[in-house]
Amino acid sequence: LGAAAARAAAQPDAPPAAPPADPDWSRSLGPGVDDRPYGQPSHFEKDVIRRNVPWLTAGTQSSVSFTPLQHQDGIITANGLFFERYHAGRPTVDPAQHRLMIHGMVDRPLLLDIEDLRRFPSESRIHFIECPANGGMEWRGAQLNSLQFTHGMIGCAEWTGVRLSTLFGETGIKPGAAWVLAEGADGAHMDRSIPLAKCLDDCMVIYGQNGEALRPEQGYPMRLLVPGWQGNINVKWLRRLQIGTQPWFTREETAQYTESMPDGMARAFTWAIYAKSVVTFPCPERPMKGAGLYEIRGLAWSGNGRISRVDISTDGGITWRPATLQPPVLSKALTRFTAEWRWDGKPAMVQSRAVDETGFVQPTIAQLRAIRGTSPIYNNNSIQTWQVKADGSVFNVQLS
Amino acid sequence: LGAAAARAAAQPDAPPAAPPADPDWSRSLGPGVDDRPYGQPSHFEKDVIRRNVPWLTAGTQSSVSFTPLQHQDGIITANGLFFERYHAGRPTVDPAQHRLMIHGMVDRPLLLDIEDLRRFPSESRIHFIECPANGGMEWRGAQLNSLQFTHGMIGCAEWTGVRLSTLFGETGIKPGAAWVLAEGADGAHMDRSIPLAKCLDDCMVIYGQNGEALRPEQGYPMRLLVPGWQGNINVKWLRRLQIGTQPWFTREETAQYTESMPDGMARAFTWAIYAKSVVTFPCPERPMKGAGLYEIRGLAWSGNGRISRVDISTDGGITWRPATLQPPVLSKALTRFTAEWRWDGKPAMVQSRAVDETGFVQPTIAQLRAIRGTSPIYNNNSIQTWQVKADGSVFNVQLS
Amino acid sequence: VSKGEDELVGHYGYGAVPTAQQIEGWSIAVQPDGTGLPPGHGSVSQGADIFASQCAACHGTFGEGEGRYPKLASDSKLTDEHPVKAVGNFWPYATTVWDYINRAMPFPAPHSLSPDEVYAVTAYVLNLNNLVGDDFVADRTTLPKVVMPNRFGFILRDPRPDTHDVACMSDCRKPSDIHITSSAEHVGLTPRTTGPLDEMEPK
Amino acid sequence: VSKGEDELVGHYGYGAVPTAQQIEGWSIAVQPDGTGLPPGHGSVSQGADIFASQCAACHGTFGEGEGRYPKLASDSKLTDEHPVKAVGNFWPYATTVWDYINRAMPFPAPHSLSPDEVYAVTAYVLNLNNLVGDDFVADRTTLPKVVMPNRFGFILRDPRPDTHDVACMSDCRKPSDIHITSSAEHVGLTPRTTGPLDEMEPK
């Protein structure tokens, strides 16, 4: 034992369990392996939860809850914390009674129960799902001082299911078919039109989520996965796929999930999530604790493929340096990035900027607003600025 | 609508929710987004749980529970279903009071709380953890008619934490140091010796598991991760790392976790999990339902690197054909494989055989026994045979 | 799963073939040309009665919206600073009003109205928006013909990428050009919902 | 985190430096040469008393093991068909007995014995295994010197790969060579634990 320990300050704030003490949990037996056949997080993590914004919606049954990204350490979102978006609450679907019907311009209409679906050739893939309204409250200005609320309408999971190309191979598709209507079994009978080409490219009907059955919040017993496209189109509690020649122009793809431009026109069918990123530490919920060396951490994603780089600025965008991307870097999945930062304790403006494999560079909110104004609600993929004050506190701000 | 539907048999067994009915959950509102701030699986999945083998141990506090692999759809194991192995039950550790002490042959001994640990440069990696006793009950013969019980002492997760090389860089390591003792804060004060070289290669101190804090079952608030090595050495509730020149020859690495050979000698320090695989469908819990086309599914893993191929036999090992590996194929992680199988309804013997990037080929139980006898308890990585009977039922058998 | 002739079965042969009645029963989606609309009809005045009893509690007697529930009528300009978007000034097709009310309304008891009732409240909502006269009767023929003011207000081809940021690395902006245009610091809108959220907002 | 001089602080500087007393307090691991053993001592007869009151309920008065709890004494041969492995015939170091009892026993109240008590029960367990005489007194000097029969019974270098399967693809075995050597079908050991597990075993 060297001089270091000898000279170390006594630790008056050391808690009762620190060495040399032997805490209670080291001197007793905990519960056995039959205590929790299905496990739970530590009760010390009780504040790591989904949260909602009561003033946002008339009630909680057509509303949203947000993933606590400030506590997400990797690219996988814990099933218990995956954000929710309901249009008629969370239905309790009996899997034995549920059916998926595939019909319309097919040679052989098909009616599948969950057991049938599980028999088809399966695939597992890690993809994010983001509600395009994520950050929607920020179009007019910085509103919510919280990473959870500005960016938490996203989750990433390992999904298991069957490719639509497999199912449509089974039914056959008639010449001239070009669109697919997907419809849910929830009270909203939520429905969206999807180009057949996208369906055949990489869409799936999902029944597994992170090693267990799809959660009720995410569409149990089955949902559509439309990799990289806006969350709403990933229809949950999927009961019906109808093949046709034209889109249906449903309420969700006309009155909702369209972006109003300054000239009064609205963009529709803007499905893909463009490259986006956010710094998850520091953030308003996880402030700085004194000057020193830190690791800036964050998540980046693109609905158009892989993230190819992420840059970091701590001066509001004057200078940038590359962050380190954490493998595996998967297509249409969250990608974790890190960068060392020696904070001098002075005010700073922390930002991240993602670039994806198409070469697309994440825009600033000013660039977005210059083109799209302040009313789009959806598809805000702007660079987030976290203002770090000298006391370490962090605020959501927007820059010129 | 073509002839198909017109000629389709009426479906007398169709449940009340099948089309054209509109079930209750489609005609009402479910609970809102404030109902479950932390989510749960559907109650229809209530039988997908960890299970233990009561006759195996004197009590449940030094015992094991098994992951229901027959219900794991991907490579990620759900946190709630990750197998448990305790030597003194599951301690309830207060993270604010917990400390990790690093000392011994270091230049600067270090005392870290969870906040300190979280500040270091972090990494997230997907790795399996397998108890080397997985399949241990099968050395003398087929005993348990269940995939969950023959292979369920394994789980795979995205782990987030700090590399030991980072922590040891911080403390400095004195010349001559060669071994590290890792010790837990549980009642067993569980401890194991690990070569320093492995520690510096790829070991980590983990605080995150699949997007949330490490679960209490897996070592909350911090555990050691020793990628690819036997589960026991991945010390949970980690409180101490001591650096020295020699192994400590702890009870867990002499009296336990050693394999008795036919000549009475015992192998110790056999840390690595050698290449292994198992078919997860069909299996005793998930039998066949009539002749026809099926997808054989399974999981393969190796503690020595990536899985390079998996072959499938349905005739007890006379003929084999390659299975399809599901990307991402990650080092020291579960790898999912699939193979189409047209079952003629006749008795069959289904097997999978993994090969890893070192070229090692998973052995048969007969090959293992010829060398290691029937008493090793640990490191049974043999090819599993599932006997499929004409009625579709599946049994755990061993072949000559 | 037993099926009829071979050509009726796919490669895998799993599942069943839905009957015509089953397909018909679930095929509720309506298209702008009226495809999918069932027989039946309903007038504005019939709709007014149903609306008063089943819809007005949330949407207001004249579609003005109670509390935060959606307004169903609006004549605000879509170029307004804060446009109120509703059926009259925003929805491109009257068929979509029928489709949505039929599948999702009334909110607490979705898909509980008869086709006649859906026709009637659809007629009433269109009338509230001054899109049809007080004597309008909605049916599968009249609905697709209703002229919707914002019919051509949608761009159906994604114009992105419409921003052209560049991955500049140094001297990207003049420091004096950068100022904070807005901050959430004193907005006071961040909910706590439950339990500690952060150390910024008052508990 | 404030630290003394610079050379005492690592690159990141997080955390604190444990005091000598803190390090000492948690350094409970003992090595075969006795490193880590504290002062103190205990005799076989003292151990017998402690064992009777604190250990025998599980391990039996003479270490024979109650129910499924571990036997602490055994003289079965390690080459037996079903060897019973315990301290006497299997453990390579007496120091490990001290270390394990100290850290993990008595099972319901681990790490609650004083060093003297651990020395005493260790002496008793060694005596039960006929490794030391009835007048043996265990201390930091005597324990490392106890001759353990299986001291050299361990192979410390992993001899794997010791199997050499090949990835043969066809005609790998003669069909007539393959027969079932054992089956779990009628063993009846598969627990259900709770809820349906499979469709094979009786509910």
Ligand code: HEC
């Ligand atoms: C208990 C409250 C409630 C009642 C009663 C109710 N609605 Fe609604 N309505 C809602 C909510 C909430 C929404 C928004 C749902 C969403 O966006 O997911 C909505 C949306 C709508 C919309 C779409 C508005 C838009 O611009 O997107 C229409 C049209 C509508 N309702 C018509 C009706 C009709 C007609 C009835 C009666 C037959 C009715 N509603 C009864 C709550 C109600």
Ligand code: HEC
């Ligand atoms: C309530 C039951 C119980 C009591 C009382 C108890 N033990 Fe144990 N003992 C166990 C169990 C269970 C294990 C195995 C623990 C494991 O493997 O994780 C064990 C293991 C041991 C072992 C290691 C056996 C082996 O071969 O690996 C020793 C030595 C031991 N106990 C000594 C003692 C002594 C000495 C005492 C009293 C001071 C004691 N035990 C009190 C239950 C008990």
Ligand SMILES: [Ca+2]
């Ligand atoms: Ca069926």
Ligand SMILES: [Ca+2]
């Ligand atoms: Ca009113």
Ligand SMILES: [Ca+2]
């Ligand atoms: Ca009017």
Ligand SMILES: [Ca+2]
């Ligand atoms: Ca600290």
Ligand SMILES: [Ca+2]
């Ligand atoms: Ca007895």
Ligand SMILES: [Ca+2]
């Ligand atoms: Ca004796």
Ligand SMILES: [Co+2]
């Ligand atoms: Co202790």
Ligand SMILES: [Co+2]
């Ligand atoms: Co319905």
